[in-house]
Amino acid sequence: MPQVLGRWLEGYVLVRVRGYGPERFFNLCRSGQLRCWKIRQERDGYYFCMALKDFYRIRPYLKKSRLSMKIVSRTGFPFVLKQYRKRKALAAAVLSFFMVLYVLSLFVWNISFEGNYHYSRETLLDYLEEEQICCGMRRSQVDCDQLEEDLRSRFPEITWVSARVSGTRLLVKIKENETLGTVREREDEPCELVASAPGVITRLIIRQGKAAVAEGDRVEKGQQLVSGRLSIMNDSGEVVRTALVHADADVYARTVYEYQEIFPGYRTVEVKTGRERKGLGIEIGPYRLRFLLPDLRKDSWNYVTTVTQLHIFEDFYLPLYVERITGEATVSYERPYTREEKEQISREVEENYMKNLMEKGVQIIENNVKIQENGSSWSVEGTVTVEEQIGLTRYITEVEETREPDEHN
Amino acid sequence: MGVLFQAASLLHLPQDVIPGEPVITVTGRRNVYIENYNRIVSFMDNEVKIQARTCRIIVEGKRLEIQYYTGDDILITGLIHSVVTES
Numbered sequence: 001m002p003q004v005l006g007r008w009l010e011g012y013v014l015v016r017v018r019g020y021g022p023e024r025f026f027n028l029c030r031s032g033q034l035r036c037w038k039i040r041q042e043r044d045g046y047y048f049c050m051a052l053k054d055f056y057r058i059r060p061y062l063k064k065s066r067l068s069m070k071i072v073s074r075t076g077f078p079f080v081l082k083q084y085r086k087r088k089a090l091a092a093a094v095l096s097f098f099m100v101l102y103v104l105s106l107f108v109w110n111i112s113f114e115g116n117y118h119y120s121r122e123t124l125l126d127y128l129e130e131e132q133i134c135c136g137m138r139r140s141q142v143d144c145d146q147l148e149e150d151l152r153s154r155f156p157e158i159t160w161v162s163a164r165v166s167g168t169r170l171l172v173k174i175k176e177n178e179t180l181g182t183v184r185e186r187e188d189e190p191c192e193l194v195a196s197a198p199g200v201i202t203r204l205i206i207r208q209g210k211a212a213v214a215e216g217d218r219v220e221k222g223q224q225l226v227s228g229r230l231s232i233m234n235d236s237g238e239v240v241r242t243a244l245v246h247a248d249a250d251v252y253a254r255t256v257y258e259y260q261e262i263f264p265g266y267r268t269v270e271v272k273t274g275r276e277r278k279g280l281g282i283e284i285g286p287y288r289l290r291f292l293l294p295d296l297r298k299d300s301w302n303y304v305t306t307v308t309q310l311h312i313f314e315d316f317y318l319p320l321y322v323e324r325i326t327g328e329a330t331v332s333y334e335r336p337y338t339r340e341e342k343e344q345i346s347r348e349v350e351e352n353y354m355k356n357l358m359e360k361g362v363q364i365i366e367n368n369v370k371i372q373e374n375g376s377s378w379s380v381e382g383t384v385t386v387e388e389q390i391g392l393t394r395y396i397t398e399v400e401e402t403r404e405p406d407e408h409n
Numbered sequence: 410m411g412v413l414f415q416a417a418s419l420l421h422l423p424q425d426v427i428p429g430e431p432v433i434t435v436t437g438r439r440n441v442y443i444e445n446y447n448r449i450v451s452f453m454d455n456e457v458k459i460q461a462r463t464c465r466i467i468v469e470g471k472r473l474e475i476q477y478y479t480g481d482d483i484l485i486t487g488l489i490h491s492v493v494t495e496s
Contacts, residue, residue, distance in 0.1 A: 030479075040475075
């Protein structure tokens, strides 16, 4: 293939020679390093192809071997160029095409991120936009080093960034810190722990402070669990002073959560009629053009659009988006929920609720769900019993470190 | 010539290097590829005669074409009937 392309670019001629002893001519060509190929004998002579550059040197060899020559055809780029040299509009079009390509190559038309799990593409793009880095800006104006630094300082979870401009793409590779973690600072401010929810205490691990409840106690929301006030006694058991400390403890309690989700008695069902219509769209900068067959029956349609950004090479993205639109006609009607659907929905509601609870790090002990019919509507109601930490820090604002008068002084 | 062959075998060189023997490669019935040839003696669409240093190679067939030739090698295509060498 490269050889064929090379020959075409160089240009070659198909020649017919006649006379006695063409073999001598071919041997002379060989010694003179003239390239001949596809040599064949026909009734009216010998045909062969010869490179244009070598063809200009053929005359002495023909003379020596006493052959007559005729050009049968000309093939290749030099001849195409000669053929179209008077077509100025074509030349202008080709020239302007390359000019437009060159101008387009001066801008960034695609920004891609790699390795971002914690921060979404949209978050990062919004930030880049704040920093005046967006699609359509000059490539030369992108300061990759600055961008790397800015990203690292703005997003603390990003530990490593590499930004580079390749073609018309800005490629940003990110490595995020896998262990999400700000080290908890040790606090010394006096505080106490109160219950964040009502429940029955199951476990109590106190590191600092004084327990105000015991295991098995029922507590209400806001009730004090661990006190931050420590009374210091003298030998005779009298309170000398009260010291304020930072209460620190793990207080586990069995708590009950109730949830309810109400649904209407009827649901809207969309059924596909099987009719489809397809269309194409083109987006160039702020302009959008859509070609879609007209809808004569005035159905309701659900559209799915797939957008692809055009690119010439892997990294030469263009500001041109092609949309493939697929529409499906639907008919909607209302009907009551079936028993299976209600059960399915109740399972989903339950799973969602459990998932949210589990994310908080609680341990589920018991779980009851039921479907309640309320005439025109129905609801999913559930009760979950869990064991969780209920200690909530409440700072002690009053400064009341009292000291009893010393009897000895 | 015999001395050259002996020298080539003593030096563990390929047999075609020192004496300038032609190397003929036939691929199916379509291609004959000859290396180390001297000149084209005659060329017709049913017979091609090639002169090598030590022998003459006669390729017979139908619709024979010289696909290309350079200073060292030549590729003959067509429907090959026979490849004969004669001194």
